[in-house]
Amino acid sequence: METLFEKEELSSKSNSGLEDVAELIVRGGWPSSVDKSLDIARRQVGGYCNSIIRSEISTGDGVKRDEDKLESFLRSYSRHISTRAALTTIVKDLSGQEMELDRKTALEYIGALSSIYVVEELKAWNPRLRSKTAIATSPARHFSDPAIAAYFLDAGPKDLLADLKTFGLLFESLVIRDLRIYAQSLSGKVFTYRDHTGLEADAVIHLNNGSYGLIEIKLGGEAVDKAAENLLKLRDKIDTRKMPEASFMAVITATGYAYKRHDGVYVVPIACLRN
Secondary structure, eight states: OHHHHTTOOOOEEOOOOHHHHHHHHHHOSOGGGTTSOHHHHHHHHHHHHHHIIIIITHHHHOOOOOHHHHHHHHHHHHHTTTSOOOHHHHHHHHHHHTOOOOHHHHHHHHHHHHHTTSBOOBOBOOOOBSSOOOBOOOOBOOBSSHHHHHHHTTOOHHHHHHOHHHHHHHHHHHHHHHHHHHHHHTTEEEEEEEBTTSOEEEEEEEETTSOEEEEEEOOSTTHHHHHHHHHHHHHHHBOTTTSOOOSEEEEEESSSEEEEOTTSOEEEEGGGOOO
């Protein structure tokens, strides 16, 4: 990560395939599961998720909640992971498929889950732009670990490989989890950007010295070219008379090689990301 901010050349290769990345998503990133088999790691994730419903959520505010409603909410929230879905959309999705839940209760759930670091939503970045552009202020929906979403979606590695849309959303959440760790070590924070034209950056790493990097997250393939194009458009929108230009632009992928494109955008597989 520090190499990106220093604008150095990259040349490395990820030894992970899509199957490996799918497994990383569902097993979680908790230290206790690192050296465990996939089966044991998934059981640990299940135990943690069940404890959230039964007891953990009450540690933040002492309020006992309906376990069935909370589980249904977590399942609905998981269906919208890595999106900027409005809370009303999440509630409507839940109500249409499982049970009724009002917006106020859903908001209380998010507050309580955030207080125990289960939900960690990604706030919107508000840069200085060359022209007036309406910037979306809604957060991107994330858990502290994508394995939580995979559990409530009942998704294993094979399920993700058979459903690339869901795989892509959970992969994005996996990358956000790791970027937050790396950004913290550099005294930085991670945000997200989207404006009314649809232009977006899945992640923006902003350091406390004012420097920042623009990031898109894609599984790979042809989507990398479109992602790089979006990053270049966003770079050109930023008013560099009022703030610095981006230190780097990067597309984080699931597999392949790390390199710098001819347009200056880095392509970096997640396994090549380091502090």
